[in-house]
Amino acid sequence: MLSITNEGGSDMKRSFLPLFAAGLSLAVLLSGCGASSGNASQATASAAAYQEMPAATETAVDYSAGFYDAAAPAAENYDMDYGSDAAAGETAAPSGEGAAQQAADTQRKIIRHANMTLETKAFDEALREIESLVTGSGGYIESQSIDGQSLSYRGDYYERSASIMARIPAEKLDEVASQVGTLCNVVSRSESMDDISDTYFDAQARLETLNIQEERLLAILEKAESLEDVITLESALSDVRYEIESITASLRRMDSQVTYSYLNMDLREVLEYQKISDQPPAFSTRLSNAFAEGIDSIVVSLENTLLICASAGPVLVVWLVILGLLVCAILLIVRRVQRRAEQRRAARNASVQNARADQPPAVNIPPKEPEDKVK
Structure with missing residues (x-):
């Protein structure tokens, strides 16, 4: 009190x-x-x-x-x-300056971010396997998006791609990343850490x-x-x-x-895996490859032009028929107008001639002689 x-x-x-x-x-x-x-x-x-x-x-x-x-x-x-602390086996930091400093030194709070760029020839199967690996490790898919069309559409190649954001237990991140690497072709992989201790x-x-x-x-x-x-x-x-x-x-x-690290995966569907060489190719090899790519580009351009013409052929035929009908109609109208104009001109000339025919013939009167000549 x-x-x-x-x-x-x-x-x-x-x-x-x-x-x-x-x-x-x-x-x-x-x-x-x-x-x-x-x-x-x-x-x-x-x-x-x-x-x-x-x-x-x-x-x-x-x-x-x-x-x-x-x-x-x-x-x-x-x-x-x-x-999350219970899952990671962590304990709370004790109070007191010495205990807190010891906790800060021994229990670092680190957020891990792993990024992987992947290629696969079996897109749907790879997606199922990746999801199974993530859930089997105790993690979960935080977000996922898929873009693109089927592998083959009317004879053309359309690749599909997927962006996957997964949360993996920190102690299993490396294991899951390695297993994903066995399922797909790994083009690139990177990892970053954020210390928030x-x-x-x-x-x-x-x-x-x-x-x-x-x-x-x-x-x-x-x-x-x-x-x-x-x-x-x-x-x-x-x-x-x-x-x-x-x-x-x-x-x-x-x-x-x-407790749950981030694993970002960019998955692409391909027909052939990308080849990665330790040493760059020689100049002659690069020159021949560039020439071959140029020839391929010309062939592809011609093929695309023919395909466009073939696909647009029926449409062009329809428009040509419509245009021909319009031209014929215009010609008929012009001829009819010209014919009527000629008829009106002929009728006008005939009326003029008839009027001249109805007039009496003209009398020729000789001219008078001068009076001085008569005398």
Whole structure:
């Protein structure tokens, strides 16, 4: 219980609890910023800071003995039961600077990524075998996509390809990759590793500190008497629990990435496997190959042209017939128009001639002689 040692203790008591809760939040934030050392020393430093706070305010409040002893069990190790940790035979890192450093040295958190480019002549069978290998090793297919058409379509070659993302237990990654190599022709293979040990152990230390703060906030909340103190403490407790859930989810995600490695496979269907030589071919060989490829390109172009003409032949015939009909129709219309124009011209000429025939013949009158000549 809280006991007031100075006058006006009730006011100081009400004002101290929110300040103390704010101090706890500030201490946790400072300890989280300094968690880059990858160990649990933050929890010890925070506990020391909490133990110094009553001494600095003993003139105002006198905490009963055993208050921090009751909260001490909250400084327990991060020992949450993750399925991935159990599968990998891992144990939680113990608290304390030396133990955390030892865990960081001996239990490195490494995410492995393996990439393989494969060729196969039996595409469907290879897909089934790869899926069987992945599931048999305790892994699973995270994503898969297949592109392309059948191997032969109207006499042409269309290759199919598949992109497979598999999650394999870390201890079986090399074994599964080797077995896949026996099923297909391996064109290329690469592997990369991502060491997340520092991030992982920093998150562990941060989680331990938050667990300590949660327990102590709960202990203070039980001793709060005013509604204002209860609201302030519950708000701080809600923030702490949110951070605990966020860090816990992050740790589980990292555990899953470490326990189940990534195996990316690009599978292509081919008629002939790609030949890989240790030494590059001679210039004469490359020259002859280039000439042969040029001849093949010409032959393929001619074949494609003939195929296009053959496939477009019926369509061209239909369009030629339609075009011929249109030309014939246009010629008939033009001839009819010309014939009518000639008929109208002939009729007009005939009418002119008829009009001239109906007129009387002209009389020839001799010209008069001049009068002076008559005289």
